[in-house]
Amino acid sequence: MKEVKVGIIGFGTVGTGVASCLLENQSVMEKRTGVKIKLHKISDIDITTSRDIALPDGILTTDTDKLIDESDIVVELVGGIEVAKKIILTVLEKGKSVVTANKALLAEEGKEIFEVAEKYKADVYYEASVAGGIPIIKSLREGLAGNRIEKIMGILNGTCNYILTKMENDSQDFGEALNKASKLGYAEADPSLDIDGFDTAHKTAILASLAYGELISMDDIYIEGIRNIALMDINFAKDLGYRVKLMGIIKKEHNNIEVRVHPTMIPSATIMANISDVNNGVLIEGDPVGTTLFYGQGAGMKATSSAVVADIIDVALNIEKNSNRRIPAFRSAKQFNSLMSMKNIESRYYIRIQVSEKPGVIANISKILGDENISISSILQREKEASSEFVPIVIITHHTHEINMLKALDKMQNLTETKEKIKLIRIEDI
Amino acid sequence: MKEVKVGIIGFGTVGTGVASCLLENQSVMEKRTGVKIKLHKISDIDITTSRDIALPDGILTTDTDKLIDESDIVVELVGGIEVAKKIILTVLEKGKSVVTANKALLAEEGKEIFEVAEKYKADVYYEASVAGGIPIIKSLREGLAGNRIEKIMGILNGTCNYILTKMENDSQDFGEALNKASKLGYAEADPSLDIDGFDTAHKTAILASLAYGELISMDDIYIEGIRNIALMDINFAKDLGYRVKLMGIIKKEHNNIEVRVHPTMIPSATIMANISDVNNGVLIEGDPVGTTLFYGQGAGMKATSSAVVADIIDVALNIEKNSNRRIPAFRSAKQFNSLMSMKNIESRYYIRIQVSEKPGVIANISKILGDENISISSILQREKEASSEFVPIVIITHHTHEINMLKALDKMQNLTETKEKIKLIRIEDI
Numbered sequence: 001m002k003e004v005k006v007g008i009i010g011f012g013t014v015g016t017g018v019a020s021c022l023l024e025n026q027s028v029m030e031k032r033t034g035v036k037i038k039l040h041k042i043s044d045i046d047i048t049t050s051r052d053i054a055l056p057d058g059i060l061t062t063d064t065d066k067l068i069d070e071s072d073i074v075v076e077l078v079g080g081i082e083v084a085k086k087i088i089l090t091v092l093e094k095g096k097s098v099v100t101a102n103k104a105l106l107a108e109e110g111k112e113i114f115e116v117a118e119k120y121k122a123d124v125y126y127e128a129s130v131a132g133g134i135p136i137i138k139s140l141r142e143g144l145a146g147n148r149i150e151k152i153m154g155i156l157n158g159t160c161n162y163i164l165t166k167m168e169n170d171s172q173d174f175g176e177a178l179n180k181a182s183k184l185g186y187a188e189a190d191p192s193l194d195i196d197g198f199d200t201a202h203k204t205a206i207l208a209s210l211a212y213g214e215l216i217s218m219d220d221i222y223i224e225g226i227r228n229i230a231l232m233d234i235n236f237a238k239d240l241g242y243r244v245k246l247m248g249i250i251k252k253e254h255n256n257i258e259v260r261v262h263p264t265m266i267p268s269a270t271i272m273a274n275i276s277d278v279n280n281g282v283l284i285e286g287d288p289v290g291t292t293l294f295y296g297q298g299a300g301m302k303a304t305s306s307a308v309v310a311d312i313i314d315v316a317l318n319i320e321k322n323s324n325r326r327i328p329a330f331r332s333a334k335q336f337n338s339l340m341s342m343k344n345i346e347s348r349y350y351i352r353i354q355v356s357e358k359p360g361v362i363a364n365i366s367k368i369l370g371d372e373n374i375s376i377s378s379i380l381q382r383e384k385e386a387s388s389e390f391v392p393i394v395i396i397t398h399h400t401h402e403i404n405m406l407k408a409l410d411k412m413q414n415l416t417e418t419k420e421k422i423k424l425i426r427i428e429d430i
Numbered sequence: 431m432k433e434v435k436v437g438i439i440g441f442g443t444v445g446t447g448v449a450s451c452l453l454e455n456q457s458v459m460e461k462r463t464g465v466k467i468k469l470h471k472i473s474d475i476d477i478t479t480s481r482d483i484a485l486p487d488g489i490l491t492t493d494t495d496k497l498i499d500e501s502d503i504v505v506e507l508v509g510g511i512e513v514a515k516k517i518i519l520t521v522l523e524k525g526k527s528v529v530t531a532n533k534a535l536l537a538e539e540g541k542e543i544f545e546v547a548e549k550y551k552a553d554v555y556y557e558a559s560v561a562g563g564i565p566i567i568k569s570l571r572e573g574l575a576g577n578r579i580e581k582i583m584g585i586l587n588g589t590c591n592y593i594l595t596k597m598e599n600d601s602q603d604f605g606e607a608l609n610k611a612s613k614l615g616y617a618e619a620d621p622s623l624d625i626d627g628f629d630t631a632h633k634t635a636i637l638a639s640l641a642y643g644e645l646i647s648m649d650d651i652y653i654e655g656i657r658n659i660a661l662m663d664i665n666f667a668k669d670l671g672y673r674v675k676l677m678g679i680i681k682k683e684h685n686n687i688e689v690r691v692h693p694t695m696i697p698s699a700t701i702m703a704n705i706s707d708v709n710n711g712v713l714i715e716g717d718p719v720g721t722t723l724f725y726g727q728g729a730g731m732k733a734t735s736s737a738v739v740a741d742i743i744d745v746a747l748n749i750e751k752n753s754n755r756r757i758p759a760f761r762s763a764k765q766f767n768s769l770m771s772m773k774n775i776e777s778r779y780y781i782r783i784q785v786s787e788k789p790g791v792i793a794n795i796s797k798i799l800g801d802e803n804i805s806i807s808s809i810l811q812r813e814k815e816a817s818s819e820f821v822p823i824v825i826i827t828h829h830t831h832e833i834n835m836l837k838a839l840d841k842m843q844n845l846t847e848t849k850e851k852i853k854l855i856r857i858e859d860i
Contacts, residue, residue, distance in 0.1 A: 017718060020718075021576055021718050022576075024578075024717075025576055025577065025578055025717075025718075028577075028578055028765060029575065029576055031643055031761070031763030031765060032571065032575055032643065032761060032763065033575065033761075034761065127573070133574075133718075133719035133720060133722060134722055135568075135569045135572070135573025135574060135722075138565075138568065138569070138572060138573045139565045139568070139569065139573070141462065142565070142568060142572075142740065142743070142744065143557070143565025143568045143569065143737075143740050144565065144736060144740065145459065145462055145463065145739075145740050145743045146451055146452075146455055146459055146735075146736055146739030146740055146742070146743060147455065147458075147736055148454075148455055148458055213461055213462065269704075271701055271704055271705070271725060274699075274701055274704065275701070286736065287454075287455075287732070288447060288450075288451050288563075288731075288732035288733065288735050288736045288739075289563040289726065289727070289732070289733055289736035289737075290563060290726065290727045290730075290732060290733050290736075291726065291727070292563060292564055292724070292725060292726035292727075293724075293725040293726065294722070294723075294724055294725075295701060295722060295723040295724075295725070296719065296720065296721065296722035296723065297719070297720045297721070297722075300720075301718075302717070302718035302719070302720060303718065303719055303720050305576075305718050306574060306576055306577055306716065306718045306719035306720075307573075307719075309575075309576030309718075310572065310573050310574065310575050310576055312576070313572070313575045313576060314572065317756050317757065318753075318756075320756075321751075321753040321756045322752075322753070323748075323751040323752070323753035323756060326747050326748075326750075326751045326753060326756075327747065331461070331462060331463075331464065333461030333462065335458060335461060
């Protein structure tokens with residue numbers, strides 16, 4: 001039986017999880033695959049801090065070059081862009097395959113990495129880059145490979161989903177829920193990557209690229225995070241039978257695609273709306289498969305290591321069978337006409353306008369919407385609370401073009417009765 | 431670019447769906463895989479009845495032998511055991527790979543088929559045999575290949591799930607709901623394979639075999655269908671916060687495994703409980719991945735064809751890369767100690783006892799349960815309805831061994847106050 005040597009670069013949380021899985025499950029993996037997959041070395045700048053894992057002697061090293069030379073498969077878990085990219089290119093140029101969980105790097109520098117991989121006939125596997133332990137990359141490009149993909153919608157960021165769940169369940173405002181997430185280690189010291197939607201956009205870019213055969217750049221994605229979601233909107237959504245989730249949305253309409261990330265109201269009764277806390281979920285709609293949904297832990301040491309190890313096994317089988325590039329990291333083959341700009345998408349909308357109580361306000365608002373050809377699906381005005389200076393008017397629209405909505409929004413914002421910035425949340429009926 | 435010829439044997443519903451997908455999505459598949467996958471021939475005894483699909487000339491044939499000789503991949507969609515087995519063995523003996531959706535055949539004759547495939551270095555792919563369009567076989571043995579599997583629970587039969595959903599939502603009894611399912615084409619003329627749990631057991635056997643590296647025989651599985659589920663029990667379950675689902679359950683406990691199929695009460699708030707109508711769902715719990723769940727259409731022409739075509743693509747890539755048996759149909763490598771007999775499993779239980787109203791009934795029942803060391807979690811006795819002769823007493827127990835429960839059940843059944851057969855439904859808290 002062939003022995004395949006695995007070198008891990010980066011001994012952080014995920015690195016520790018991968019090492020632990022390779023050691024603990026080695027015999028199961030060998031039984032399942034017929035290949036002996038051996039943890040050979042782990043490199044890091046810091047190899048003295050305890051990671052609470054018992055490693056065989058001689059595994060830890062600071063010599064990354066030597067690790068690369070000695071390993072059959074290299075796992076990049078350094079994170080960030082510059083150093084990680086340099087490591088990956090070095091490995092690929094030696095004709096060796098790489099496993100990575102680095103979504104930011106792939107979304108931003110994927111083109112160069114995939115080209116170098118092709119040139120040197122090596123593989124780049126990246127299951128762990130999207131949706132943690134859920135085998136969504138494999139499902140999309142192998143399990144559903146016979147489908148025309150019509151839609152992908154995902155809850156892809158555990159931190160945001162935790163915050164939104166907390167806000168709804170415990171009536172906390174955004175700041176409180178973010179604090180709680182930080183205390184539990186779910187949010188970074190600088191939480192912007194998560195809460196401003198960039199992490200979700202990285203993952204959405206990767207899924208869209210795979211689904212439609214062209215690398216989707218971050219610049220092509222509309223990105224809006226959850227920082228401005230108010231508890232009041234979450235409560236109104238709840239009353240109206242919806243939940244607010246940060247979603248990555250990819251759709252094909254008349255052979256054009258749209259790729260966007262924003263807070264989204266989805267019906268409470270759907271499975272997607274019931275994916276709570278730090279969990280992730282991805283819905284894929286394809287022809288002929290119909291609607292499928294994949295659910296699991298989207299982050300964390302253990303779940304992420306499951307995905308990294310699945311990739312290691314794929315590379316090991318490729319080495320064993322001499323079948324590398326059987327499924328290339330990325331195959332460029334555009335399957336759509338153009339990428340729609342945000343103003344051309346169609347959606348239903350939730351808007352909340354804080355107004356001073358005067359006769360004729362609703363007439364003014366309705367007229368503006370009517371002038372832009374936007375029809376109202378429901379409207380809700382509650383009595384003014386004693387504690388509040390203004391009255392919220394909540395409107396749910398039927399489908400309309402984003403550009404019409406933005407025009408109406410602008411006009412409504414300029415009404416003398418309108419106080420504060422109008423809140424807008426897009427609705428998907430799944 | 432290599433052209434791979436696909437021959438389909440069996441021009442029924444699924445055969446039509448696969449042909450349609452191969453024709454309509456050929457260009458997408460080619461872009462995604464770099465392989466030209468061509469529908470070469472379809473054979474059937476009946477090639478005159480219209481199937482509502484436009485086929486190129488010369489595709490249809492009654493000459494199955496010639497189809498096998500001319501095709502690179504053969505898709506067996508004949509169904510049943512004898513004829514299908516003969517076809518598959520013929521193909522494998524020629525060193526060609528087979529794609530099949532035939533769960534009954536694999537569950538009952540898998541051993542011989544897998545041995546012949548190994549002998550002739552050919553592949554058998556069978557994604558469509560379990561959970562329709564959901565790529566669950568690929569997820570289990572590739573996407574989660576690094577995991578020790580701790581639990582698999584699945585809603586695997588669309589017909590039963592439809593019937594149970596109807597019973598709960600529309601307050602229909604079992605017979606009414608079954609009639610409705612038949613009218614909609616969800617149930618066969620002889621519905622026994624579905625409603626008596628055999629179809630679920632076939633699929634559960636396949637999942638258990640893959641998860642634990644030993645072929646699990648139908649004789650090793652406890653099988654109980656939904657024929658005896660009363661509307662009253664579904665309503666009691668609902669009041670208690672549960673739903674009744676027919677589930678395939680595979681668990682590992684202290685290195686022993688249990689494999690069973692029976693109606694199961696699961697908490698209404700879980701995602702699994704919200705998988706309704708003809709949809710399927712499979713939960714896999716593994717270490718390190720944690721809990722994952724896969725959802726989609728479990729049957730039907732389109733969803734099933736998605737899975738068959740994914741397998742065709744896998745075989746085509748193996749042909750292109752000369753990597754057949756990269757992931758063998760089945761790798762024997764036992765990963766457990768023994769298969770537990772049903773009497774040794776542990777569960778929580780729902781029991782409903784119809785009694786004549788006499789003082790001391792509950793005392794008698796409680797004493798019997800206490801004598802068998804079974805503790806009661808909750809008990810419910812409603813007032814006798816005017817229309818009814820007897821009073822239902824509903825008891826939910828804490829965890830106990832099945833053998834104790836059966837002993838208690840026997841004693842309770844023999845109480846003079848007990849009328850009708852006591853109903854028992856196992857509870858899983860997921």
